[in-house]
Amino acid sequence: MTDVRRRLTAAILAFGSLAFVSVLAAPLIGTTPISLRRVFDGSIPFADNVDAQIFFIARLPRALAGAAVGATLAAAGVVFQALLRNPLATPFTLGVSAGAALGAMLAITLRLHLSLWGVSAVTAASFIGSLGAVAIVYAMARARHRGFSTNILLLAGVTLNAFFSALILFVQYLADSAEALRTMRWLMGDLDIAGYGPLLAALPLCAVAFVAFAWLPRPLNLLSLDTDAAASRGVDVLRVQRVAFFSASMATGAAVSLGGPIGFIGIIVPHLVRLIVGADHRVVLPASALFGAAFLVAADVVARTAMAPVELPVGIITALVGGPFFLWLLVRQR
Amino acid sequence: MGHEASCWGLGAGYWALGARIVTLIAAMTVAGHALAPGTGAQQQPTRIVSLVPSATEMLFAMGAGPRVAAVSSYDRFPPEVEPLPRVGALVDPDVERILSLRPDLVIAYASQTDLLAQLRRAGIPVYSYRHGSLADIASGMRGLGTRIGVPAEAERAAAALERGLAEVRASVAGxxxxxxxxxxxxxxxxxxxxxxxxxxxxxxxxxxxxxxxxxxxxxxxxxxxxxxxxxxxxxxxxxxxxxxxxxxxxxxxxxxxxxxxxxxxxxxxxxxxxxxxxxxxxxxxxxxxxxxxxxxxxxxx
Known part of the structure; x- marks a missing residue:
């Protein structure tokens, strides 16, 4: 017990400072050189202070969004891998991102010029789409089983992914070229949220999910071994599965509606963290969240500087790093 | 292994689709077009199918509107195209429909290589498009006019276009x-x-x-x-x-x-x-x- 606490403290200190440093450093890095002294120089009116505008309007919300999305996707990845007892599960395995993508595609091609609670129609529609996918998958998993069948959950998720991607292709095919380009851009992930509105809309949902995540590690440790063994040790298996499923799905939906379906974070980060701190979820979950934040913030710095002034989609960076890593993981597992 | 593999199916689909769309966009949007002569018989065509909205507008501008038999699904101008049959567009040209209209000239994007090959095989003369700048629009009109046998009208329309642009340029000078x-x-x-x-x-x-x-x-x-x-x-x-x-x-x-x-x-x-x-x-x-x-x-x- 004390050993776990010691490892937890060490992991939080190490990964926490990594996340902290990356969020602090990211707004200082970019294609336009800015002076920190000028940024915080109160004597210059904000409207004339380009350095401060770049810092507070363009870079800081991006870094914070990157941290929120990275932490959420990495933590949701850990939860899904334990819930599905499958090391290759990701936050997108059960169709949440496909539902979100379908919502976003529809909002883009229908040219919805609305905004709800300070977020654009695309963001709102993608979150609604993710909720739809969650509801369908959950109904499937409960339909023919008194408990909560993770196998049916997986199959339903995979089928839903395929079905939704067919619908997405259909919607994109009917869209005209400018809209098709925008839908494609959305699918590649983007953290340039230009302001704090979208972030503030997503954060409460992520916060609720993280409260649930704080309760999950111990039962997940037992669950990831064997549901029967977990039940015999007094774990309310169905309840744990339900909390894990809904909290991780909702967090994923919020993260995807904020930053788009940024791939590989939910699988690379948990595995890298496990290599470092071991398999205990009490350590892996918080450490993954912190490392996920640092990783995505760093990837986004690369995305906005590598080809400037052209903006690279951050999903391309994470995929370029994540693809080879995933293959390595597959080979190593055998 | 089934689920593990297919959870990436979506992602792979996105990238493949993305790559396709990038190619398409590169081939079609926001670019000026220059016309490049295709091959085929050189008699005056009277049943023209245009898959390229800007070419359709050029045909009408040079007085060849009545010879347009069908247009792309994106054509909205001039109003005379409204009742004309639609034969798809860059991504989804309807070859059967085009053939059934028995055109004697089809104007298509140069990037529609499969379509162009099919039409040539069917013995239908084609005129293919390539990209360019603003200056290429007028020269494209002249090329198209020569191809359909109305060089004088095309010259008039192209000159009017150049004059219009020159007037705008002059109006902002200084x-x-x-x-x-x-x-x-x-x-x-x-x-x-x-x-x-x-x-x-x-x-x-x-x-x-x-x-x-x-x-x-x-x-x-x-x-x-x-x-x-x-x-x-x-x-x-x-x-x-x-x-x-x-x-x-x-x-x-x-x-x-x-x-x-x-x-x-x-x-x-x-x-x-x-x-x-x-x-x-x-x-x-x-x-x-x-x-x-x-x-x-x-x-x-």
Whole structure:
């Protein structure tokens, strides 16, 4: 017990400072050189202070969004891998991102010029789409089983992914070229949220999910071994599965509606963290969240500087790093 | 293993689709077109199928409108195309439909290689398109006019186009040239997925002609996605934003303009010089670029 606490403290200190440093450093890095002294120089009116505008309007919300999305996707990845007892599960395995993508595609091609609670129609529609996918998958998993069948959950998720991607292709095919380009851009992930509105809309949902995540590690440790063994040790298996499923799905939906379906974070980060701190979820979950934040913030710095002034989609960076890593993981597992 | 593999199916599909769309976009949007002669019989065609909206407009401009037998699904101008049969477009040309119309000339994009090959095999003369700049529109009209046997009318229409553009250029001569951001797309009600014109293509050329200095004129691309940071750094004096629907309610237009308030420090926003332009002609590099040039010049004033 004390050993776990010691490892937890060490992991939080190490990964926490990594996340902290990356969020602090990211707004200082970019294609336009800015002076920190000028940024915080109160004597210059904000409207004339380009350095401060770049810092507070363009870079800081991006870094914070990157941290929120990275932490959420990495933590949701850990939860899904334990819930599905499958090391290759990701936050997108059960169709949440496909539902979100379908919502976003529809909002883009229908040219919805609305905004709800300070977020654009695309963001709102993608979150609604993710909720739809969650509801369908959950109904499937409960339909023919008194408990909560993770196998049916997986199959339903995979089928839903395929079905939704067919619908997405259909919607994109009917869209005209400018809209098709925008839908494609959305699918590649983007953290340039230009302001704090979208972030503030997503954060409460992520916060609720993280409260649930704080309760999950111990039962997940037992669950990831064997549901029967977990039940015999007094774990309310169905309840744990339900909390894990809904909290991780909702967090994923919020993260995807904020930053788009940024791939590989939910699988690379948990595995890298496990290599470092071991398999205990009490350590892996918080450490993954912190490392996920640092990783995505760093990837986004690369995305906005590598080809400037052209903006690279951050999903391309994470995929370029994540693809080879995933293959390595597959080979190593055998 | 089944699930593990298929959980990536979606991702793989996205990338493949993405790659396809990139190719398509590169092949079709916001570029001027230049006409390149294709092969085939050279008698005067009387049943022309046009898969290229700008070529359709050119045909009508040179008085060959009555010879147009069918158009693409994107054609909306001139109003005479309304009742004509539709035969698909760049991505989805309907070969059966085209063949059934028994055309004696099909105008298609040069990138539609499969379609062009099929038509040639069927013995149907084709005329293929290639990209270019603003200057290529007039020369493209002359080429097309020669191909369909109306060189004099084509010359007249091309000269009118060049005269119209020259008038706009003359009208802004000597005026200050505001540093202008030309936005060609973004997510409605937010500044996300901002797509802007780089230093290539007919839209950039039109902006230059209408008296604006493109803030991204030094980037050798037609269009690109940029971050809000870059816009803050570029500090444009005017933001010109193109919307391809023919009009919008005053309310929608105001709401979309207000989105720019997120960047209060940009001179264009501070000085109320964010201009939204609406119109289907904004995407068509055809004879109506004169209208676009005038609209740009007015918006920059």
């Amino acid at each position: 005026r200050p040239r505001p540093r202008t951001l030309l936005v060609i797309g973004r997510e409605p009600q937010s500044l996300r997925a901002l797509s802007v014109s780089g230093g290539f293509g007919f839209l950039h050329d039109l902006l230059d002609l209408a008296g604006g200095d493109n803030v991204f004129g030094d980037v050798k691309r037609e269009s690109m996605m940029v971050a809000t940071e870059t816009i803050l750094a570029k500090q444009p004096d005017v933001i010109l934003e193109l919307h391809y629907s023919d009009s919008a309610s005053r309310e929608t237009e105001a709401r979309e303009r207000d989105v720019w308030a997120l960047l209060p420090g940009v001179p264009a926003v501070r000085n109320g010089r964010v201009r939204l332009l609406y119109g289907g002609e904004l995407v068509v590099p055809g004879p109506r670029v004169v209208l676009t040039a005038r609209a740009f010049a007015r918006a920059l004033r």
